[in-house]
Amino acid sequence: MSAVKTISQYPTEYEKFSDALPGQLVSWLRLLRQDAAQHFSAHGFPSLREEEWRYTNVSAIEKKLFSPVATSEIGAVDMDSLKQHLIADAWSVVLVDGHYSASLSNLDGIPESVTVMNMASAVEQRADLLEKYFSQVVDSKEHGFVAFNTAWFSDGLFIHVPAKQVLAKPIQILHIVTQAGFMANTRDIIVLEESAEAKVIETYVGCDDAYCSAAVMEIALEQNADLTLYKLQMEGEKAYHFGGTYVKQARDSRFTHHNFAFGGLLARNDTHTDLGHASACDLNGLYLGVKRQHIDNHTRINHLQPHAISHELYKGVLNQRAKGVFQGRVLVAEQAQKTDSMMNNRNLLLSDDAEADTKPQLEIYADDVKCAHGVTVGQLDEQSVFYLQSRCVDKQTARNMLTFAFANEMVGKIKLPELHDRVLAQLLQRFPQAGIQQDWL
Amino acid sequence: MLSIENLHVSVGDKPILKGLNLQINAGEVHAIMGPNGAGKSTLSHVLSGKSGYTVTAGTVIYQGKDLLDLEPDERAREGVFLAFQYPVEVPGVSNIYLMKAALNAIRKHKGLPEVDAMDFLTLVKDKVKLLEMDEKFLYRSVNEGFSGGEKKRNEILQAAILEPSLCILDETDSGLDIDALKVVAAGVNSLRADDRAFLMITHYQRMLDYIKPDIVHVLANGKIVKSGGPELALELEAKGYHWVEEQAA
Structure with a gap:
């Protein structure tokens, strides 16, 4: 029993x-x-x-x-x-x-x-x-x-x-x-x-x-x-x-x-x-994780009719022990000819313990479509750090500049000025080593 | 200005420079030529402080200081400038911002006040004309989407603004068509001064037609195997590198 x-x-x-x-x-x-x-x-x-x-x-x-x-x-x-x-x-x-x-x-x-x-x-x-x-x-x-x-x-x-x-x-x-x-x-x-x-x-x-x-x-x-x-x-x-x-x-x-x-x-x-027919979606995402944060973004784009356009870019910056998850699924139905779809997920890991799990999925049943996807998980580019150093920028500031530039691309897409400034302030607040020089803005 | 003695450098376990000696005085233009794989780029990287190289022996004294002791940004503030063979794209950081930040860092290091924004703009626009560049490049992200020639011009533009003491040009001529080369060379020539030295690394003699060196060195198998006047470059052009390497062997 x-x-x-x-x-x-x-x-x-x-x-x-x-x-x-x-x-x-x-x-x-x-x-x-x-x-x-x-x-x-x-x-x-x-x-x-x-x-x-x-x-x-x-x-x-x-x-x-x-x-x-x-x-x-x-x-x-x-x-x-x-x-x-x-x-x-x-x-x-x-x-x-x-x-x-x-x-x-x-x-x-x-x-x-x-x-x-x-x-x-x-x-x-x-x-x-x-x-x-x-x-x-x-x-x-x-x-x-x-x-x-x-x-x-x-x-x-x-x-x-x-x-x-x-x-x-x-x-x-x-x-x-x-x-x-x-x-x-x-x-x-x-x-x-x-x-x-x-x-x-x-x-x-x-x-x-x-x-x-x-x-x-x-x-x-x-x-x-x-x-x-x-x-x-x-x-x-x-x-x-x-x-x-x-x-x-x-x-x-x-x-x-x-x-x-x-x-x-x-x-x-x-x-x-x-x-629907010839509709368009533009999905932009930015996730910032510090400490033990776990941030999961799951997107699904269903192209059900012809001529629709989907553009997707999600970026993640993960520091300390944070974990970011991105699952992006794009489905193109059989009748959704002339679909134009682009999906990108880029992750920047700032510490050895940070983690990014990224999983793009494309399911395409139509034959006349333009679909692209890409994912990256990486650290700061040491070549770029060296280049900035060779232009007098100290190493830590160079790293901050590059991290900031990576994330700021998404903030820069905000078209409402007041909102833009609010989100920018939030970004800087949560930015690693926020106290140090930020006069590159 | 720069004194390199018995410099040995390895990448991993592999020795690249094997006892290189070089003396550069203020006002001089030195050209280093040599076959691929001779260690030309290693030399420019070690001088500018790029990581990944191990100095196993030798000294590099720059203006009385041990250059190898300094971080790359400290070297830059001390007046060492490297024009990259492959300039790096830095998305999100504007070209003009980086130049202003760099110039102010150098001025601060010298105990000078920061440059006024309007004066800086005037200065930059002046140099942009010299290099026949479009002003719009100033406001774009550093090197992002620039063509090969634009990237090289941008390097010389930065040199013109930062006014370094030692200017290292790492294959600045590679990949340039003749018109672009003439513009870049004119930019470099305009920078020649009694208190400034140049170290030009090149694979092709062509560049030396437009930037006349005082001394030409041949770097082969990790060492300078021959030095001479500008005529040495022409001889190399005619005969190739083989005879020098043989002579040295």
């Missing part, structure tokens, strides 16, 4: 709060949540046995049993402490411990036709519209984190931009976790209707103690829509982070992603996009 093995202790803990979850009166959502909860109960968080998780062990999240945050337990945050993270020239939405804060958010002057509403309200007030998109871009059974998120998300953001509307300013979503031991579990949906354009910034920050943030974002880009999404993952150094960005691109749409993963003890990001 063997006992039934409990795969995860999370469902019991989280079901206690399920009555308080938003959207429980909306039948399609209730069913979706139940289905996802069942799936999670049966499978738990992803394990190393799953191919797409083989380099990233998330068992610590299971062991730590991060609690859900009831609305009565939301931490107090004052505006002054948020200023350092907020872009001045942007509309802002702040989520504290996974719950929307109206008083900290600022949407003044946003066009009335544009919906920017917290998810807890949207699932009730815009349920019909949401049903078209919810769990449509990513299957709730994609893996344990998506199932978990679907079953028990507490809040998030819904952005809907109507056809031809071009947003004059970016929308910044600031996620902050204020308390140790908690999990912020949020769900965002962004919909850009035909020829709409928007820029969205996601920022993740939190306290110095262990917590977890799990955020799933679904993005639907209709014909000829254009989204630039910046993700600044700057979690606290003991934090666990899971972020999933799932995109569906209709004909001629464009998606540009700038994914900066600087924080967290264990961080995983998924970026998946399905490319």
Whole structure:
């Protein structure tokens, strides 16, 4: 007589709060949540046995049993402490411990036709519209984190931009976790209707103690829509982070992603996009790991229709005992002729104990395509160090210049000046030997 | 200015330089010629401090200092300049920035104030004209995407700005067409001065038609086997290196 093995202790803990979850009166959502909860109960968080998780062990999240945050337990945050993270020239939405804060958010002057509403309200007030998109871009059974998120998300953001509307300013979503031991579990949906354009910034920050943030974002880009999404993952150094960005691109749409993963003890990001006819995606990533950080980036680009273009460049700088993982998969379906795809992953190891695991995967079923991929894992080029030394630059500064130049290529792609300067400051702060001469900037 | 005595250098276990002697005085232009594999580039690398070489015997005294004791950047600040045979691309570091940083490091070392940004720009633009370069190269990353000829011009541009005491040109002429060679040579000639010495390493006599050396040396099998005036270069051009190597043997 063997006992039934409990795969995860999370469902019991989280079901206690399920009555308080938003959207429980909306039948399609209730069913979706139940289905996802069942799936999670049966499978738990992803394990190393799953191919797409083989380099990233998330068992610590299971062991730590991060609690859900009831609305009565939301931490107090004052505006002054948020200023350092907020872009001045942007509309802002702040989520504290996974719950929307109206008083900290600022949407003044946003066009009335544009919906920017917290998810807890949207699932009730815009349920019909949401049903078209919810769990449509990513299957709730994609893996344990998506199932978990679907079953028990507490809040998030819904952005809907109507056809031809071009947003004059970016929308910044600031996620902050204020308390140790908690999990912020949020769900965002962004919909850009035909020829709409928007820029969205996601920022993740939190306290110095262990917590977890799990955020799933679904993005639907209709014909000829254009989204630039910046993700600044700057979690606290003991934090666990899971972020999933799932995109569906209709004909001629464009998606540009700038994914900066600087924080967290264990961080995983998924970026998946399905490319329609002649659509384009540009995926840029930079991960910086120090100490014992583990940063995993997983991307999947599905060329489903002809003439689409995908460009991807992920760079990693790993120091001390940090580990970086890159798994990049490009699929070109049989009918996706004239696909133009380029994927690159470059890793710079600054210490003997740092590690990079990189795994590009190309699956091509069409015969008239242009696909290229490349990966490198290396140390600083000693020839370059010597060249700079021969031009009077001391060795340590030469190494710093080259490391900085390597990473700065990705920061240089940021087109919003204020954001650029913020990320640059973050980069320099986390830069090895940040104290020494940096006048080459 | 530079005094090399009985220099022995190995790479791993393999001896490359085997007792090289060379005396260079201020104002002189020396050319070192020799067949491939003779140790010409090893000499330039050892003088500029590149790692990977072991000095097993001998001394190198530069302006009264033990040159081999100094780090590559210290040598550069002391006025030793190496124009690379294969200039290195440094993505993300702008050409003009590197030149300004280098010049200021040298000035600081000499106890001079940093150069004013406007004065520096005037100076650089002046030298850019001398080397018939496009100003846009100043703002590009160091050597990134430059053609072979542009890279070599860029090396001489740096020399013109840094005004070194000892300028080592490592096969600066290789891979240049005749027009580019003339421009580079004019740049070098404009730098000739009583307080500056040149060590030109070359495989081809052609360069010496445009930069007239005072003394020509033949380096073979790790040693200088023959020295003479500019006429020696012509003799080598006509007869090849074989006869010198035989004479030395």
